Amino acid sequence: MHFGSEETGDNFFLATLVKYLISKSVYLISAGALCFILAIFYSLQLPNIYQSEALLAPTSNESANGNLASLAGQFGGLASMAGINLGGSNQLDKTKLAISILKSKHFTNEFIEKRGILPELMAAKAWDMDSNTIIYDEELYDTENNKWVRVVEKPLKPRPSLQEAYEVFIEIVEIKEDADVGVFTLSVEHVSPYTAKLWVDWLIEDINELIKKREMDEALRSSEYLHAQLEETQVEEMRDALYRLIEEQAKTVMLAQVREEYVFQTIDPALVPEKKLKPSRALICILGGIIGFVLMALCFTVRFCIGIAPSPQQGERLS
Incomplete structure (x- = not known):
């Protein structure tokens, strides 16, 4: 029974954290979009190799x-x-x-x-x-x-x-x-x-x-x-x-x-290449968006864990 209680508590914590992150989805998506746009500008500054x-x-x-x-x-x-x-x-x-x-x-x-x-x-x-x-x-x-x-x-x-x-x-x-x-x-x-x-x-x-x-x-x-x-x-x-x-x-x-x-x-013999080797601008932009989304999610997760986020009782009301 003791271990079951711990498992139930862990499940409750994860479920509450997920609900909290979903409630912040606007910020997460915005952070991902912002980093995606910044990655576009960054990739355009890179020369073709x-x-x-x-x-x-x-x-x-x-x-x-x-x-x-x-x-x-x-x-x-x-x-x-x-x-x-x-x-x-x-x-x-x-x-x-x-x-x-x-x-x-x-x-x-x-x-x-x-x-x-x-x-x-x-x-x-x-x-x-x-x-x-x-x-x-x-x-x-x-x-x-x-x-x-x-x-x-x-x-x-x-x-x-x-x-x-x-x-x-x-x-x-x-x-x-x-x-x-x-x-x-x-x-x-x-x-x-x-x-x-x-x-x-x-x-x-x-x-x-x-x-x-x-x-x-x-x-x-x-x-x-x-x-x-x-x-x-x-x-x-x-x-x-x-x-x-x-x-x-x-x-x-x-x-x-x-x-x-x-x-x-x-x-x-060597030829004059017609296609660039790098950079892969599409990959840079996609990774930029993912990194922005993940970093913002980590920030909210840290806030949740240190108590700035709602308590478990408040988390229940989010449902």
């Missing part, structure tokens, strides 16, 4: 890898001294290296400086579709004088640092791997769909060029070492091994010179 993406696949270098792997057992020690990788997983390592570099601060900072995209990255506010021009935040960047005018506290400066730029850049650039088929998707988000597409193209171009240069330089340095060793040895078997290793390095240099897409080949 477009996403451009390209589908990439690692370049195939099976013949070169096979030749290097065949030499690994015989000349692995000598090749290691020359800085040559004879491992069969060379291609996988090259792809992983490219992805790691693409996400690195050093590459990002060099990309921003080389392409001169700091204003588009840090001060772009919107995009004018009719004129296909980027609208900049005048409180951050003076387009007439090409000068940063933002007001910040030290140690920050009016011109954003590369550390600040990197934090923004990694939020809008993403590379994802489809492990099932071994392809990658590189995407960029921006207020301008044309800028998003251009940056994807530039990133593919720059990462391919960077890895190509690194491997060409490494192959040339290895060749120099091997030629020096060739001059110092008279052992025929060792000279034969050196010639074969030098030949493989020459193939690496030749391949790098003739292949533009050295690490990633483009399967599906």
Whole structure:
């Protein structure tokens, strides 16, 4: 009987609370409508964000890898001294290296400086579709004088640092791997769909060029070492091994010179997106209305619980 009384009391309390909230339905609906309207104005202030993406696949270098792997057992020690990788997983390592570099601060900072995209990255506010021009935040960047005018506290400066730029850049650039088929998707988000597409193209171009240069330089340095060793040895078997290793390095240099897409080949190139990625203004407005309704309901619930609302006896009269 004791527990039954408690359960009856709880049911009475909940029923009274529901009746009280129903009596305040005008306020609840008004709060929801007000927040819905505020969410409309807020969503209209948000710029459209477009996403451009390209589908990439690692370049195939099976013949070169096979030749290097065949030499690994015989000349692995000598090749290691020359800085040559004879491992069969060379291609996988090259792809992983490219992805790691693409996400690195050093590459990002060099990309921003080389392409001169700091204003588009840090001060772009919107995009004018009719004129296909980027609208900049005048409180951050003076387009007439090409000068940063933002007001910040030290140690920050009016011109954003590369550390600040990197934090923004990694939020809008993403590379994802489809492990099932071994392809990658590189995407960029921006207020301008044309800028998003251009940056994807530039990133593919720059990462391919960077890895190509690194491997060409490494192959040339290895060749120099091997030629020096060739001059110092008279052992025929060792000279034969050196010639074969030098030949493989020459193939690496030749391949790098003739292949533009050295690490990633483009399967599906980036396009100028016609539809925005975000924001979802309808969702923002609906959530705004729900939040307003819920917050007002919580306020009335708190008032009811602390005794500002009618007592249980008064609640019975509401029925």
